[in-house]
Amino acid sequence: xxxxxxxxxxxxxxxxxxxxxxxxxxxxxxxxxxxxxxxxxxxxxxxxxxxxxxxxxxxxxxxxxxxxxxxxxxxxxxxxxxxxxxxxxxxxxxxxxxxxxxxxxxxxxxxxxxxxxxxxxxxxxxxxxxxxxxxxxxxxxxxxxxxxxxxxxxxxxxxxxxxxxxxxxxxxxxxxxxxxxxxxxxxxxxxxxxxxxxxxxxxxxxxxxxxxxxxxxxxxxxxx
Numbered sequence: 001x002x003x004x005x006x007x008x009x010x011x012x013x014x015x016x017x018x019x020x021x022x023x024x025x026x027x028x029x030x031x032x033x034x035x036x037x038x039x040x041x042x043x044x045x046x047x048x049x050x051x052x053x054x055x056x057x058x059x060x061x062x063x064x065x066x067x068x069x070x071x072x073x074x075x076x077x078x079x080x081x082x083x084x085x086x087x088x089x090x091x092x093x094x095x096x097x098x099x100x101x102x103x104x105x106x107x108x109x110x111x112x113x114x115x116x117x118x119x120x121x122x123x124x125x126x127x128x129x130x131x132x133x134x135x136x137x138x139x140x141x142x143x144x145x146x147x148x149x150x151x152x153x154x155x156x157x158x159x160x161x162x163x164x165x166x167x168x169x170x171x172x173x174x175x176x177x178x179x180x181x182x183x184x185x186x187x188x189x190x191x192x193x194x195x196x197x198x199x200x201x202x203x204x205x206x207x208x209x210x211x212x213x214x215x216x217x218x219x220x221x222x223x224x
Contacts, residue, residue, distance in 0.1 A: 018177035029172035041102030049110025094166035109151025113144025
């Protein structure tokens with residue numbers, strides 16, 4: 001179907017699809033890059049957010065925030081340049097760059113969600129005899145979940161777009177047809193990659209919006 005549409009849009013082009021992989025293979029490669037890096041970003045961002053909002057980690061709040069902001073200041077291409085000599089080409093440097101880029105939204109929203117809870121709610125949890133770990137798991141994280149999910153959504157969608165440069169490090173994905181088309185002046189091949197990236201981003205965004213609604217059925221977060 002995609003080949004027919006691109007062929008109709010570019011009747012003068014000799015090729016309309018990326019020759020080295022099918023669209024499904026490219027989407028799978030891209031989903032793998034985004035999935036691994038996003039999972040690491042969520043684990044790191046959530047863990048750091050919880051740590052710096054605990055008494056034991058309060059002194060590190062500014063340090064963690066500054067380091068995370070610094071990680072997002074560097075463009076992914078610069079991270080590739082630094083990582084490739086150490087990790088080689090392929091999946092590893094791409095995942096490293098995407099992970100660093102995706103941590104900040106999760107960390108910011110985790111901190112905002114945990115520090116924005118009502119003191120009365122926390123006092124009630126303490127009054128019920130909950131230990132700190134119980135209060136975190138049973139009260140704080142469930143109440144902060146809608147805001148945390150919003151940060152996860154931002155992180156994942158940003159990674160979908162940013163992962164296209166993984167083709168520079170020979171990591172595959174939907175950046176491969178975009179770069180190949182630009183280099184060879186094949187607009188149809190470039191558009192193939194762009195359309196698939198946009199479609200993947202829309203699908204994942206819809207899925208994550210549905211997940212946000214599960215955590216925030218009353219729409220408090222969206223109304224805010």
